[in-house]
Amino acid sequence: MNEAASQTLARLRSGALAGATRLDLAGGLTEFPREILDLAESLEVLNLTGNALSQLPADFGRLRKLRILFCSNNRFTRLPEVLGDCPQLEMVGFKSNAIAQVGAAALPPRLRWLILTDNQIAEVPAELGQRPRLQKLMLAGNRLSGLPDSMAACERLELLRIACNRFDTLPGWLFGLPRLSWLAFGGNPLAQANEERAVLAYPVPDVDWAALQLHEVLGQGASGVIHRATWKNGSTPGEVAVKLFKGAITSDGSPQSEMDACMAAGAHPSLIPVRGRIAGHPEGTHGLVLDLVGPAYRNLAGPPSFESCSRDVYAPGTRFGWPSLLAIAGGTASALAQLHRRGMVHGDFYAHNILWNGAQHALLGDFGAASFVEPESQQATALQRIEARAFGCLLEELLERCEGAPSPSERDALAHLQARCFDADPMRRPALDEIAAALGALAR
Known part of the structure; x- marks a missing residue:
């Protein structure tokens, strides 16, 4: 356990955190500290991301005021059914575990936002369609090939992430949801041929990695890192931006699909111009060379x-x-x-x-x-x-x-x-x- 986690745990056990509404505790925990349950009358946000937990206590439902729970990057193999005992729980995040099972009992009655990205889930329960408050559902990077028809009743669902799964087709009921606005399904078999077609139809030139000199980091996100760079293109070097993509699945989908989309988008006054695709990176990293956006933006x-x-x-x-x-x-x-x-x-x-x-x-x-x-x-x-x-x-x-x-x-x-x-x-x-x-x- 790291020092920060040890100090937080010591304060929790001493009673110094009595009345706390939020608790962040990360650093290698293998067992759930039962002292957390002593905050039952106040705790609203619990963040246990980045530990080695595989289960929650049977009386977890004592946290009757808990609204938000993060347990990403742990070792859960199933979504804990005790979550359903929390009457106010509405946001649940179990990204990057090893979850293969999601039971109906694990779905809190007030569920609004569910994050199960990067797990091993092949099926979600039909009872998900009985959560009328559900607005955001993030299931990218799993083993799903379908969703239950009962989800046609999720009339408040606005954002759905099902990229990088095993869908051959999209459920027909998706297209009738009255509030759905943000849908990502790239990296599935149903989209693969269309992605390949677009890349071939709208090619961009290669840029030799040796012609690029990277400078400071301008920004970074889940899919990659953007650097300011000098491109020695001809006799006059120019300033550009270079985005180097990571290999990991993001909450939205695949970095490969993002890169392909940037290239296929084409030239437009309201799109950042893509100069080319990086070739010859010594570690095989994928990347793009883009126009450098001015500091006024x-x-x-x-x-x-x-x-x-x-x-x-x-x-x-x-x-x-x-x-x-x-x-x-x-x-x-x-x-x-x-x-x-x-x-x-x-x-x-x-x-x-x-x-x-x-x-x-x-x-x-x-x-x-x-x-x-x-x-x-x-x-x-x-x-x-x-x-x-x-x-x-x-x-x-x-x-x-x-x-x-x-x-x-x-x-x-x-x-x-x-x-x-x-x-x-x-x-x-x-x-x-x-x-x-x-x-x-x-x-x-």
């Missing part, structure tokens, strides 16, 4: 919080003028429409994945949840209408923070477009090229 918003669950969090006081609103929405709608024409869905269209320069230009990034589909197929149309709802979320957020429109009728027109994106019948929603055209008309 910042994320439009922050990612969802525990409380907001599926909606982004904006900085207090964030406001957008009408021209900026139309530039952000119009540019990203046009970029999404291009992806759709090329047989892709973004899968994670959120404000926190949009870079904005504070004026009138935005860039859509982060293709980690992108998935490939046969262009112009019936399934492609259905998937694009799911993504139209994600676009409606952005429009709603921008309208809430808009400082004004040139006329009430123009604001009403944009509000009407947003409402169409939220239609409970996905097939009545507008396609992204229609949305982009409507926004372009408003901007003129």
